[in-house]
Amino acid sequence: MNVNDLFGTPEPGERERMGPCAFVLRGFALPYVDALLPAIAGIEARSPFRHMVTPGGFTMSVALTNCGELGWITNRRGYSYSDLDPDNGQPWPVMPEVFARLAREAALAAGFNGFVPDACLVNRYEPGSRLSLHQDKNERDFSAPIVSVSLGMTATFLFGGNERTDKASKVALYHGDVAVWGGEDRLRYHGVMPLKGAPHPLLGNQRINFTFRKAA
Ligand code: SIN
């Protein structure tokens, strides 16, 4: 059972601890939403969402794009960061100022000062889309945290341990929530259960997540 089933939907402004250096900042992105949505549309216009193939040959159920100096990609050769969008050979769209500001402020609220991301992976989930347990470890140095913003439909986030087989806790992530993990929690396994439930009033039948990283 999820803790939210017992205590109801969390209040914006709450900071929930997932680990010693891992938090969910409830509703932290809500004041940014009006600026984020047109910025996402601008990114999508230049580098559309697409379903990439994993090294194992599976097509991801999550569609992705990127903005910033570097973008996370996957193909049959592996996972990596690229400065070019492989679909059009162009640099990824510039990271909008509002994205960078949100990432910096959220990191600070979780105890990480001076976070300057150079990569932002934008994921789009539709009902049924899922992300299996993984570590974010393609970045060059792990001293910077991961900052992950949720918009749209509610997701069940899985936050595990440092081993794939460690038990994962389930955390409901709502529209406007920001999860931050770094320090000793930086390499925790995490994933997302198949998306289900009610459409979101603003975004309809989808969830948009963006994760900021310091990749280079
Ligand atoms: C990710 O791990 O890249 C995304 C996590 C999420 O969608 O909440």
Ligand code: FE2
């Ligand atoms: Fe991840």
